[in-house]
Amino acid sequence: MKRHQVTIVDIAKQLNLSKSTVSRALTGHPSVHAATRQAVLELAEQLDYQRNMLAISLITNKTNTIGIIVPEFSSSFFPNVIIGAQEIASKAGYNTVICQSNETYETEVANTKVMLANQVDGLLVSITKETKNFDHLKVFQRKGIPIVFFNRVCDDMDVPKVIVDDFDGAYRAVTHLIESGRKRIAHLSGPPALKISEKRLNGYKAALRKNNIELDEELVIPYDLSLEKVPIYVNHLLNLDNPPDAIFAINDPTAIEIIQVIKKRGLKVPKDIAVVGFSNDYASGLIDPALTTVSQPVKEMGKTAAQLLLDQMNRDVADWKSIIRVLKTELIVRNSS
Amino acid sequence: MKRHQVTIVDIAKQLNLSKSTVSRALTGHPSVHAATRQAVLELAEQLDYQRNMLAISLITNKTNTIGIIVPEFSSSFFPNVIIGAQEIASKAGYNTVICQSNETYETEVANTKVMLANQVDGLLVSITKETKNFDHLKVFQRKGIPIVFFNRVCDDMDVPKVIVDDFDGAYRAVTHLIESGRKRIAHLSGPPALKISEKRLNGYKAALRKNNIELDEELVIPYDLSLEKVPIYVNHLLNLDNPPDAIFAINDPTAIEIIQVIKKRGLKVPKDIAVVGFSNDYASGLIDPALTTVSQPVKEMGKTAAQLLLDQMNRDVADWKSIIRVLKTELIVRNSS
DNA sequence: TCACCCTTGATGAAGCGGCACCAGGTAACT
DNA sequence: AGTTACCTGGTGCCGCTTCATCAAGGGTGA
Numbered sequence: 107m108k109r110h111q112v113t114i115v116d117i118a119k120q121l122n123l124s125k126s127t128v129s130r131a132l133t134g135h136p137s138v139h140a141a142t143r144q145a146v147l148e149l150a151e152q153l154d155y156q157r158n159m160l161a162i163s164l165i166t167n168k169t170n171t172i173g174i175i176v177p178e179f180s181s182s183f184f185p186n187v188i189i190g191a192q193e194i195a196s197k198a199g200y201n202t203v204i205c206q207s208n209e210t211y212e213t214e215v216a217n218t219k220v221m222l223a224n225q226v227d228g229l230l231v232s233i234t235k236e237t238k239n240f241d242h243l244k245v246f247q248r249k250g251i252p253i254v255f256f257n258r259v260c261d262d263m264d265v266p267k268v269i270v271d272d273f274d275g276a277y278r279a280v281t282h283l284i285e286s287g288r289k290r291i292a293h294l295s296g297p298p299a300l301k302i303s304e305k306r307l308n309g310y311k312a313a314l315r316k317n318n319i320e321l322d323e324e325l326v327i328p329y330d331l332s333l334e335k336v337p338i339y340v341n342h343l344l345n346l347d348n349p350p351d352a353i354f355a356i357n358d359p360t361a362i363e364i365i366q367v368i369k370k371r372g373l374k375v376p377k378d379i380a381v382v383g384f385s386n387d388y389a390s391g392l393i394d395p396a397l398t399t400v401s402q403p404v405k406e407m408g409k410t411a412a413q414l415l416l417d418q419m420n421r422d423v424a425d426w427k428s429i430i431r432v433l434k435t436e437l438i439v440r441n442s443s
Numbered sequence: 444m445k446r447h448q449v450t451i452v453d454i455a456k457q458l459n460l461s462k463s464t465v466s467r468a469l470t471g472h473p474s475v476h477a478a479t480r481q482a483v484l485e486l487a488e489q490l491d492y493q494r495n496m497l498a499i500s501l502i503t504n505k506t507n508t509i510g511i512i513v514p515e516f517s518s519s520f521f522p523n524v525i526i527g528a529q530e531i532a533s534k535a536g537y538n539t540v541i542c543q544s545n546e547t548y549e550t551e552v553a554n555t556k557v558m559l560a561n562q563v564d565g566l567l568v569s570i571t572k573e574t575k576n577f578d579h580l581k582v583f584q585r586k587g588i589p590i591v592f593f594n595r596v597c598d599d600m601d602v603p604k605v606i607v608d609d610f611d612g613a614y615r616a617v618t619h620l621i622e623s624g625r626k627r628i629a630h631l632s633g634p635p636a637l638k639i640s641e642k643r644l645n646g647y648k649a650a651l652r653k654n655n656i657e658l659d660e661e662l663v664i665p666y667d668l669s670l671e672k673v674p675i676y677v678n679h680l681l682n683l684d685n686p687p688d689a690i691f692a693i694n695d696p697t698a699i700e701i702i703q704v705i706k707k708r709g710l711k712v713p714k715d716i717a718v719v720g721f722s723n724d725y726a727s728g729l730i731d732p733a734l735t736t737v738s739q740p741v742k743e744m745g746k747t748a749a750q751l752l753l754d755q756m757n758r759d760v761a762d763w764k765s766i767i768r769v770l771k772t773e774l775i776v777r778n779s780s
Numbered sequence: 781t782c783a784c785c786c787t788t789g790a791t792g793a794a795g796c797g798g799c800a801c802c803a804g805g806t807a808a809c810t
Numbered sequence: 811a812g813t814t815a816c817c818t819g820g821t822g823c824c825g826c827t828t829c830a831t832c833a834a835g836g837g838t839g840a
Contacts, residue, residue, distance in 0.1 A: 111504075111586060113825055124791050129827060139789060154582050159560040160506070161825035164497045164796045167448070180725075185522050192543065201557055204541050206529065220538055223496040245491050249448060362729060388517075392699060394731025450797055461819045466799060476817060498797035501824045784838085791832075796825105803820080810813075 112155045121145055132157065163225060171201045172415060173226035175217050177209045177234045177258070181359050182388045183404060184232070187256065190408025191230060198416050200227070209331070211236040218242045226251065228415045232258045235297045235331055252418035252426065256411040258300055264428040266414040268407050272302050275400040275435035276309025276354070279382045282398070282437055283352045284317045288380055292325040292343050292350035294336070294360055303328065303356060306384065310354060325350055336363040344371060344379075351379055352443070358383040358390050361397055365442065380443040395441035402435050449490045458482055469494065500562060508538045509752060510563035512554050514546045514571045514595070518696050519725045520741060521569070524593065527745025528567060535753050537564070546668070548573040555579045563588065565752045569595045572634045572668055589755035589763065593748040595637055601765040603751040605744050609639050612737040612772035613646025613691070616719045619735070619774055620689045621654045625717055629662040629680050629687035631673070631697055640665065640693060643721065647691060662687055673700040681708060681716075688716055689780070695720040695727050698734055702779065717780040732778035739772050 114128040121128070123142065131138045131146035149155075163169040172195055176184040192202050203224060207214035214234050221229055222245070229246055231253060240260050246253050247265070256268040283291050293310045296303030307326070314321055324346065327339050340363075343350055355361035361383030365375050375381055375395055383390060386401030410431050418426060451465040458465070460479065468475045468483035475483075486492075500506040509532055513521040529539050540563060544551035551571050558566055559582070566583055568590060577597050583590050584602070593605040620628050630647045633640030644663070651658055661683065664676050677700075680687055692698035698720030702712050712718055712732055720727060723738030747768050755763060 111825090115825080125826080126792075126828080127790060129825095130790090133827080137789060142789080154585065156556065156559040158501075158562065158825055160497050160501045160562055161796085162827075164495075164501060164798095164825085165827055167796075169497070179522050179526055180519075182517075182519070185516050189516050189543070201540070201542075201561070203538070205538075206526070219493065222493040224538070225495065225497055248491060389726040389729050392726050392730040394729075448797090452797080462798080463800085463820075464818055466797095467818090470799080474815095474817060479817080495797050498824085499799075501797085501826095502799055504824075782840095785836105786838100787836080788834090789832105790834105792830090794827105794829090796827095799823090801821090803818100805818080806816085808814085808816105810811100 111158070112153045113158070114155075116153065117146060117149050117155065120149060167225075169225045169227055170199060171203055171224065171226050172228045172230060172412070173221040173224075174202055174204045174230045175207055175214060175221070176204070176232050177207050177214075179206050181357075181385075183257075183357075183385055186404040187232075187408035187411070190405035190410075191412040192408075193405075194409050194412035194416070200416075207234045209234045209236065211239075215242045218245070222246070222249070222251075228419045229253045230256060230411050230415055232256055233260060233300075234258075235300055238299055250423045252415060254411050254415040254418065256407055258302060261301060266411075266418060266427065266429045266431070268411045268414065268431045268433065269302070270402040270407070270433045270435050272305035272435075273309040273312070275384060275402070275437070276306040277313045278309075278435075278437045279384070279398075279400050280310050280313035280354055281317070282439065283354065283380055283382060283443060284313065284319065286380070286443060288352035289319070290322070290325065290348065290350045291319075291352040291354060292327070294339060294353060294355045294364065295326060295328045296356040297330055298328050306356060331356070331360070333359055333363050336360060337367045340364050340367040341371075344368070344373070352381070353379060354382050356384060358385040358387040358397065358399055361399065361442075362387075362389060362393055365393065365395070365397070376441065376443050382443050386438055391440065398440045398443040399438055400435045401438050403433050407433060448495070449492045450495070451492075453490065454483060454486050454492060457486060504562075506562045506564055507536060508540055508561065508563050509565045509567060509749070510558040510561075511539055511541045511567045512544055512551060512558070513541070513569050514544050514551075516543050518694075518722075520594075520694075520722055523741040524569075524745035524748070527742035527747075528749040529745075530742075531746050531749035531753070537753075544571045546571045546573065548576075552579045555582070559583070559586070559588075565756045566590045567593060567748050567752055569593050570597060570637075571595075572637055575636055587760045589752060591748050591752040591755065593744055595639060598638060603748075603755060603764065603766045603768070605748045605751065605768045605770065606639070607739040607744070607770045607772050609642035609772075610646040610649070612721060612739070612774070613643040614650045615646075615772075615774045616721065616735075616737050617647050617650035617691055618654070619776065620691065620717055620719060620780060621650065621656065623717070623780060625689040626656070627659070627662065627685065627687045628656075628689040628691060629664070631676055631690060631692045631701065632663060632665045633693040634667055635665050643693060668693070668697070670696055670700050673697060674704045677701050677704040678708075681705075681710070689718070690716060691719045693721060695722040695724040695734065695736055698736065698779075699724075699726060699730055702730065702732070702734070713778065713780050719780050723775055728777065735777045735780040736775050737772045738775050740770050744770060 114125045118125045118128045128146050131143040205217040254266045259267040295307050361381050364381050383397050383399040386399045390397040390399050451462045455462045455465045468480040542554035591603045596604040632644050698718050701718050720734050720736040723736045727734040727736050
């Protein structure tokens with residue numbers, strides 16, 4: 107049960123003014139006597155008055171809030187993207203509302219409803235691994251609320267996107283493995299529905315082809331990113347008649363898990379099997395052996411996405427652009443390869 | 444520039460109804476003809492109608508939103524607390540607005556203003572390392588908006604708090620070091636203003652006393668949690684005439700940094716120097732050597748804090764409680780000690 | 781000195797989108 | 811005809827902005 111909150115009417119009454127005058131004093135309108143303004147500001151301060159943004163937003167049809175929907179929160183990737191995005195957003199005077207979809211489509215849909223109900227001025231999204239239908243996101247476009255995708259994007263929506271060059275990153279990672287003498291390189295891939303899975307897989311394939319290594323389908327395993335399943339797939343690979351001498355993982359958490367499994371089996375990384383990840387998460391440089399990985403500019407991605415969104419919000423719906431910003435990756439060679 | 448949004452008036456017009464009827468149909472009021480309700484719901488669906496929570500909140504004086512203010516976002520600790528808190532909050536139908544204070548007092552104050560302006564129904568806070576004045580938080584109490592502190596709490600406010608038993612955790616960590624034969628145990632402590640620093644320091648001291656080891660003030664270094672300064676302090680300790688044979692760190696990121704510095708100097712962990720942390724962050728089990736640390740129930744902390752807040756929100760201001768929930772820690776012995 | 785206009789500072793009312801309460805109106809039953 | 815149950819309409823209001831008004835005073839020219 108909240109108490110009565112202080113409103114401009116309270117201030118107006120105490121100073122014998124109309125609420126319009128108080129409102130103008132507070133918003134810095136010029137046609138207000140300096141003494142009056144002073145009195146209003148002082149009393150407001152004294153009463154802990156806070157403008158009710160709900161009321162203001164209702165009038166201006168603008169909440170100064172941008173929504174961010176991410177699939178999860180537990181690796182370092184998304185929190186860092188959010189840090190970058192918040193930095194840009196708050197500089198521009200925007201607050202952020204963050205939702206996790208927990209990698210499930212239903213939750214993502216629910217999240218978008220929350221965002222709509224709360225009238226966000228724009229939306230930053232990275233979709234779940236399950237999301238195949240995009241109607242819940244297209245609603246925003248129809249309503250004139252700009253969307254920007256980052257990392258995990260939707261191909262059939264014509265909106266700004268921020269991604270890294272997944273193909274190139276994967277290509278270079280695998281090339282590096284080949285150049286260090288690996289012949290049988292496995293790939294623990296992500297859900298085929300995700301573009302990043304597809305592109306990294308293509309980079310992997312291209313690197314093999316370029317080096318005249320025949321693709322062995324047996325060595326490519328798509329999985330749903332549930333870390334607890336990694337041991338199954340790794341053990342399967344290691345039990346093959348002709349096991350791989352290297353594994354390229356869709357991302358760092360997976361790679362880290364792979365290394366744990368390999369070590370548990372008594373094999374040595376990289377002597378017996380090399381492992382390469384993708385992301386350069388915080389933990390990657392710390393584990394033993396330190397993980398070779400493809401670093402992506404995470405915070406930068408958040409910043410870029412937020413900036414694209416702000417740009418879009420400042421445009422008329424008719425002038426909306428659909429820029430795709432591709433950020434560069436960098437291969438970081440450490441001890442796991 | 445947003446387009447016109449669909450309102451109940453639009454629906455009312457198209458169906459030749461009054462907006463009251465539409466409102467009642469939408470909110471599930473019983474006294475609406477089934478056919479009418481059906482028509483309203485269908486049209487609403489078709490027009491992508493979304494209730495405007497701003498308007499509703501303005502009327503009900505309730506936003507169904509709880510605010511969370513955390514100092515940072517870059518270690519795994521706070522994101523995990525948030526995961527727990529969001530789980531409980533969303534089950535109870537509440538959204539969350541998250542702000543980072545970036546460990547600075549000014550930002551924290553600004554964050555509280557945002558929370559007030561957005562009319563949050565309750566607030567979860569972990570203060571910055573700088574925060575010594577609490578007026579900006581006391582405002583919430585005066586306005587009848589409940590606050591719950593977690594992890595980093597404010598002692599002179601009578602509100603619910605969730606902490607771990609920092610004293611006990613530190614005591615057991617240091618006791619463990621002593622029992623494994625360490626004689627000169629240093630402590631890289633946190634800012635003295637933070638209760639957790641003080642309590643962990645006290646636990647450290649108590650363990651020494653209990654084992655008749657004299658406290659050497661030279662070995663206790665308070666620092667401001669800026670990781671980039673860790674090398675300075677560690678090198679200082681290692682350069683002492685009588686250097687320590689163990690370091691107990693205020694938290695895991697610090698301990699991890701300490702290990703890096705020690706390794707860089709060519710010394711061995713734990714042979715030359717043992718290191719113990721506090722938190723059991725994700726990375727702690729992965730580094731080499733795996734970090735001995737005091738694990739705290741992070742997600743649990745978020746859940747408990749959120750639950751205490753919900754409880755408080757359901758009480759009248761007069762009945763507010765100020766429970767302090769102390770969660771248990773657990774010593775996890777790994778290879779760094 | 782007076783009528784007029786302009787400026788300054790303040791007021792009043794409408795309305796943003798929705799809910800809740802008070803009034804009706806209609807049809808069916810007593 | 812009166813009562814009841816069912817539906818539906820109208821209005822006020824949540825806190826605030828904004829536009830149209832207006833009163834008071836100062837300056838100007840005849």
